Amino acid sequence: xxxxxxxxxxxxxxxxxxxxxxxxxxxxxxxxxxxxxxxxxxxxxxxxxxxxxxxxxxxxxxxxxxxxxxxxxxxxxxxxxxxxxxxxxxxxxxxxxxxxxxxxxxxxxxxxxxxxxxxxxxxxxxxxxxxxxxxxxxxxxxxxxxxxxxxxxxxxxxxxxxxxxxxxxxxxxxxxxxxxxxxxxxxxxxxxxxxxxxxxxxxxxxxxxxxxxxxxxxxxxxxxxxxxxxxxxxxxxxxxxxxxxxxxxxxxxxxxxxxxxxxxxxxxxxxxxxxxxxxxxxxxxxxxxxxxxxxxxxxxxxxxxxxxxxxxxxxxxxxxxxxxxxxxxxxxxxxxxxxxxxxxxxxxxxxxxxxxxxxxxxxxxxxxxxxxxxxxxxxxxxxxxxxxxxxxxxxxxxxxxxxxxxxxxxxxxxxxxxx
Amino acid sequence: xxxxxxxxxxxxxxxxxxxxxxxxxxxxxxxxxxxxxxxxxxxxxxxxxxxxxxxxxxxxxxxxxxxxxxxxxxxxxxxxxxxxxxxxxxxxxxxxxxxxxxxxxxxxxxxxxxxxxxxxxxxxxxxxxxxxxxxxxxxxxxxxxxxxxxxxxxxxxxxxxxxxxxxxxxxxxxxxxxxxxxxxxxxxxxxxxxxxxxxxxxxxxxxxxxxxxxxxxxxxxxxxxxxxxxxxxxxxxxxxxxxxxxxxxxxxxxxxxxxxxxxxxxxxxxxxxxxxxxxxxxxxxxxxxxxxxxxxxxxxxxxxxxxxxxxxxxxxxxxxxxxx
Numbered sequence: 001x002x003x004x005x006x007x008x009x010x011x012x013x014x015x016x017x018x019x020x021x022x023x024x025x026x027x028x029x030x031x032x033x034x035x036x037x038x039x040x041x042x043x044x045x046x047x048x049x050x051x052x053x054x055x056x057x058x059x060x061x062x063x064x065x066x067x068x069x070x071x072x073x074x075x076x077x078x079x080x081x082x083x084x085x086x087x088x089x090x091x092x093x094x095x096x097x098x099x100x101x102x103x104x105x106x107x108x109x110x111x112x113x114x115x116x117x118x119x120x121x122x123x124x125x126x127x128x129x130x131x132x133x134x135x136x137x138x139x140x141x142x143x144x145x146x147x148x149x150x151x152x153x154x155x156x157x158x159x160x161x162x163x164x165x166x167x168x169x170x171x172x173x174x175x176x177x178x179x180x181x182x183x184x185x186x187x188x189x190x191x192x193x194x195x196x197x198x199x200x201x202x203x204x205x206x207x208x209x210x211x212x213x214x215x216x217x218x219x220x221x222x223x224x225x226x227x228x229x230x231x232x233x234x235x236x237x238x239x240x241x242x243x244x245x246x247x248x249x250x251x252x253x254x255x256x257x258x259x260x261x262x263x264x265x266x267x268x269x270x271x272x273x274x275x276x277x278x279x280x281x282x283x284x285x286x287x288x289x290x291x292x293x294x295x296x297x298x299x300x301x302x303x304x305x306x307x308x309x310x311x312x313x314x315x316x317x318x319x320x321x322x323x324x325x326x327x328x329x330x331x332x333x334x335x336x337x338x339x340x341x342x343x344x345x346x347x348x349x350x351x352x353x354x355x356x357x358x359x360x361x362x363x364x365x366x367x368x369x370x371x372x373x374x375x376x377x378x379x380x381x382x383x384x385x386x387x388x389x390x391x392x393x394x395x396x397x398x399x400x401x402x403x404x405x406x407x408x409x410x411x412x413x414x415x416x417x418x419x
Numbered sequence: 420x421x422x423x424x425x426x427x428x429x430x431x432x433x434x435x436x437x438x439x440x441x442x443x444x445x446x447x448x449x450x451x452x453x454x455x456x457x458x459x460x461x462x463x464x465x466x467x468x469x470x471x472x473x474x475x476x477x478x479x480x481x482x483x484x485x486x487x488x489x490x491x492x493x494x495x496x497x498x499x500x501x502x503x504x505x506x507x508x509x510x511x512x513x514x515x516x517x518x519x520x521x522x523x524x525x526x527x528x529x530x531x532x533x534x535x536x537x538x539x540x541x542x543x544x545x546x547x548x549x550x551x552x553x554x555x556x557x558x559x560x561x562x563x564x565x566x567x568x569x570x571x572x573x574x575x576x577x578x579x580x581x582x583x584x585x586x587x588x589x590x591x592x593x594x595x596x597x598x599x600x601x602x603x604x605x606x607x608x609x610x611x612x613x614x615x616x617x618x619x620x621x622x623x624x625x626x627x628x629x630x631x632x633x634x635x636x637x638x639x640x641x642x643x644x645x646x647x648x649x650x651x652x653x654x655x656x657x658x659x660x661x662x663x664x665x666x667x668x669x670x671x672x673x674x675x676x677x678x679x680x681x682x683x684x685x686x687x688x689x690x691x692x693x694x695x696x697x698x699x700x701x702x703x704x705x706x707x708x709x710x711x712x713x714x715x716x717x718x719x720x721x722x723x724x725x726x727x728x729x730x731x732x733x734x735x736x737x738x739x740x741x742x743x
Contacts, residue, residue: 076706079489100709104489190580193601193689245580247598250687252580259581375708379514386691390602408510416485 034064034317037078037088038302039071043273044334051328055321062317082106087307090318095131095140095301096367096374102134103371103417108306109137113315117141117323119340128339131366132303140303141322142339144331146269147299147364148200149357150289154282156263160184167286174289178243181263189264190253191235191244193386195378197253198235200298201266202385205231207365208292213377218370219414221406223381224399227292232388232395234291239389247390268300272335272353285356299364301339337361372413380406482715489709500716515717517692518700519724521682525696526675528611533671534664537619541626542656555627559620566617570684573613574600577685600686606694610681617681618674622667629663630656665736669729676725697721 040048045068052064067088069077075097081087083106093101101107110132114120121129124142132140154164160181168174181188192198203213211227214220222228238244244262257265258278265271266288275283288297304322306315325331326340329348337354338344349355367373384402387393393401457464482500484493503511544555561569576583577599589595599609637655646654657664679698682688688695697717705714 083489104487104709106489194687245596247579247601247690249578249580249598249601249689252578255578255581261581372708379703379708383691386689390690392690405510405513412510416487416490 032063034062034090034314034321035088036064036066036090036321037074038066038068038092039074040092040334041068041070043277044336047331047334048325051325051330054328055324058324059317059320062320064321079104079106082307082309085309089306089310089314090321091305091307092143092302093140093305095128095142095303095369098132098140098303098305099134099369099371099373100375101305102137102139106308107139108308108310109139110141110304110306111138113306113319113322114138114141117319123341124339125341125361125364127364127366128301128361131301131369134369134371140301140305141326143302143304143326144336144339145299145301145361145364146336147297147357147360148197148204148266148268148288149271149297149360150286151257151265151267151271151275152284152286153257153260153263154284156181156186156260160186160263162263164282165284167284168289169286170289171291174291177263178238178241182242187245187262188243189238189266190248190256190262191238191389192248192250192253193389194250195382195385196250197266197268198248198389199382199385200268201235202231202381203298203365204266204288204296205234205291207296207298208290208294210293213367213381214370214373214410216368218368218373219410221376221380221403221410224396224403228399229395230292232385232399236389236391236395269335269337269354269357274335276335276353285353287357287360295360295363296365297360297363299360299366301366302336370410370413371417373410376406376409376413380409478715478718481711482713482719484712485710486712486715487709488711493712496712500713501720503713504716504720511713514692514695514700515697518695518697519721521692521694522676522678522697522721524607525610525614525678525682525694526672528607529614529675529678530668530671532611532615533618533622533675534668536615537622537667538626538660540619540623541630544623544627545630555624558623561617562620564617566680567684569613569617570680573609573681574685577609601689603690603693606686606690610678610686610694613685614675614678614681622671625663625667626660629660633659661736665733668736669732672728672732673725676721676728 036052038048045066049066052066055064056062071094075093078087078091078093079101083104087106098107119141123129125145128142128145132138132142150167152164152167157177158164161184162177162180168177178188191201206213206223206228209227209230211223211225211231213223215222239246253262253265254267254271254274256262257267258275258281260281267274272285275281287295304326306318310318326338327343329338329343329346329352331343332338332349332352332354335354337357337360338349343349344358344361349358367377380402384393384398388395388398483495483497485496485500486493503509504515506512540558544551544558564572574582579585579596579598579601582599584599585595585597588597597605599605633656637659638651641651641655677698678696679702682694682696683699686694688699692700698721701714701717701721704717705711
């Protein structure tokens, strides 16, 4: 569940969240305790706790206490807690949330931490490493990358007489597989009109066709470029050609995939944990097929953050924790692709399903580090995708309208965060 | 007569407690101490001040700023937040008025059903028949569910591709691809339908209480005068229910205008933002996008609308009352 946004989760059941959060409420932590907050509430929580056990063995002097809340709660409460001086000593944030929190001045710059751990770009990958920087300062140390990958349901493919052990890597192979499935009466790859996973598909294709969400400095939205139109037309074509039903609702694509109604799904790496714990489904995982002119895949990344106002002693402990966890290959058991090369190169990682997505690391893409961009995108592009894919608006018009709205909101944000 | 009795007993208690202060006895001649009503109201007024008046005034203050709760700098912008909402085609105005429209559509569709259907249900439940108590409980039962439960339940039922309803329709040989939660007009049918199912019981119980309050002799008298079923309903039941009707209409309009959970969970505002309601948009603007200033301004505009609407309802029913 690592890649879901706040809004996505709210819908899943806000009522249970408060209860989960209570143990962490109001605790600045005891003097001898390092509090570590994150949103790992699924199968990823035990994995992280096991890593922390290892850390305790190596650093008997440090006692880490992990507190987890669902992400959507987390992003509302953590800034408030830090601002009130009751935040954690160290935490995890998605990379697209770092800019807004840095702009809200609740995060401590980590350039010195990275330097003292002698971490640099070469230890990660340029895109991942740069994504944690906001306005020239580093605020995040990458733990993992969870890019979009192509999952396939082996049973559905072999029932349709297709090779169940290989994934189509290019447009031709992908479309011919979808055609064969169609001939057998299977709509091979459902296209959701929601951010999960339609929005993720659109962004990946936008980048594949050579476009981008914004210009270089993030001051203007650019998804109405020719590349954007091509990307959207491609998705709409998948629906028109019958590879997907129309009006696929939130999560229905995932349910259909697990239920064997469809063969492929473009899903985030968190699908590994989801499908891995689903009874009776045999699946494979490969990098996204190349549809456009170059390879690219939407991705998100969990990064370590440290709140403002941490004491020197705690900072020392937090640094050791960050070093240890980012170097642990077993984090990939939670379905994540490890960000640090030294962790990725270990044998323990290569055996895990997430390793199938490791080659994507060289071409994963993130939105630019602009405060509030994620929220602007949610209220503009995500709606345009629904309009265009449902056919209520022509592709070009939906994109143009959303871009002009986004530019206005981006200008507002720029003014707000410039002081 | 009865007010006097309460006043006397009030003075007596006050005198005993306060040791018969001069002011107390003097005021006692008029019925009670000057402070007595305030003392009685104090607990409520205190809560009302803390949780309604002060936040309301504070909200007005917030709406005049570019207010991000995490930035120390919250610049004064005067009426700019309101101006933005009335700038045609603006990045704030378009989604806000779309949200208001969505709320309006929902209210217009759901209120008549929620006013009329429960009345007939209540009249049925007011008859004598075996199992009456059981059916009364059944009708009321959905109302005890939380909106999250109802929302998720209907999401499972209504999902266009993997939901129960379309599956069953398909088995019956009917069209199985109706986009119940992802396209208009179906999504409105879904939202209104689930809301009616959910809250019908509440209004029905209120009506039932009202029906039981109508004197049976009036029906007998009407029958003697030769009134048929419709005439009895028109000239006895409806006038007898008037105060209850005002309550039901007002409360239902306010509840419908504040619709949030159903659309938030079941359709998630889809298609695009067509079912994103005003409250939903205001919450997103304030708490997810950190724009508390404009969110507060939106709340005030919504509140003004609702106040005008409620005043209209009272006026409408008062008119009719005087004529009859």
